[in-house]
């Protein structure tokens with residue numbers, strides 16, 4: 034019988050694998066890279082426990098499965114029990130174990146297995162599982178109304194929003210990221226299964242091709258407009274900036290959130306068919322950077338700082354003030370900065386034969402009221418990109434700090 038002590042990925046056992054740690058942000062150790070004998074890094078794991086939850090400043094993996102849940106008619110104690118069960122299963126899965134102690138192919142023969150099995154033999158691919166609490170969790174059902182951080186308020190309506198109810202909100206969220214899509218899906222599927230009778234899936238989103246880099250070692254990927262995305266993103270190595278813009282500091286709000294962060298998710302549909310009929314000149318004007326190397330239109334290379342004062346022959350600024358980069362830049366938002374961690378998506382096509390494609394935007398921050406909200410307000414009003422995008426889904430979640438050994442994630446909320 035397979036027991037909890039044996040990895041579901043026994044074939045890929047880490048015994049003898051090289052293990053390297055990297056200290057990233059806030060002094061906490063996040064990355065433990067275990068490589069297989071053949072040098073492959075697919076068995077990479079990140080510690081589930083720590084000062085902060087993983088999946089924020091840990092290097093962005095290639096694939097995402099994001100899920101929002103509504104809590105059923107249960108008690109406060111049962112909610113805490115669900116978080117405890119999720120924590121146990123999540124910690125196991127991030128190390129490559131099955132969701133439950135018996136595994137997919139053993140245990141009582143007349144009961145359903147405590148793991149669904151599709152990740153048997155697959156290495157974790159750097160699986161991270163990050164939990165968050167939506168504003169609706171703080172209504173009168175669980176006695177949490179007085180515990181809601183002021184920063185966790187519903188996002189305002191932005192001009193142009195076309196939000197769909199069944200792609201928005203949620204009492205709880207789980208972000209599962211891995212370099213293997215099957216591992217990310219397996220994590221969400223098993224956590225949903227564990228929640229049976231206690232919470233139901235409200236909406237979910239698959240993502241591929243990360244649209245950001247969160248460490249300097251990562252190359253900048255491209256979004257479905259074909260542009261490099263993430264060039265000016267915050268990186269784990271910028272520890273002072275991460276401390277200032279990502280983590281909730283002592284005294285920011287209720288103590289249970291210290292070391293946590295706020296996650297904003299937006300499902301942004303891109304009308305790529307229109308974009309694809311737009312000239313290269315217009316595409317670069319809209320973004321404010323070159324399509325090839327991703328350099329600012331003010332000149333230089335990809336990582337050259339943007340200079341909004343540079344003008345061309347007609348004395349017009351080389352970076353259009355209505356360009357995305359200009360409007361999103363901290364210089365034009367009172368210094369507001371985000372850690373972006375989004376993914377591309379393509380979910381089939383609509384009735385008109387257009388791909389249902391876009392960017393599942395995810396950003397982490399210390400306070401959405403002073404970061405995402407003002408930036409998005411400015412973009413929603415004036416961004417030249419608005420002609421090609423439509424926000425159709427939305428969510429804001431308080432992501433509690435990391436948990437100590439044996440402690441359910443978010444337990445301090447209930448203390």
Ligand SMILES: C=CC1=C(C)c2cc3[nH]c(cc4nc(cc5[nH]c(cc1n2)c(C)c5CCC(=O)O)C(CCC(=O)O)=C4C)c(C)c3C=C
Pocket residue numbers: 256258260261262263264265266299301302303320322339357358361362363371391392394405408409412422
């Ligand atoms: C409210 C925040 C943002 C939303 C929503 C958003 C959507 C969005 N962005 C792109 C493509 C690019 N964004 C780029 C830069 C960039 N975007 C934001 C914020 C939001 N983007 C910020 C804060 C920045 C950095 C600005 C700066 O400091 O220079 C870029 C340029 C490359 C880069 O720096 O990452 C691209 C390209 C799309 C396609 C999109 C919605 C579909």
Ligand SMILES: [Fe+2]
Pocket residue numbers: 357361
């Ligand atoms: Fe952007």
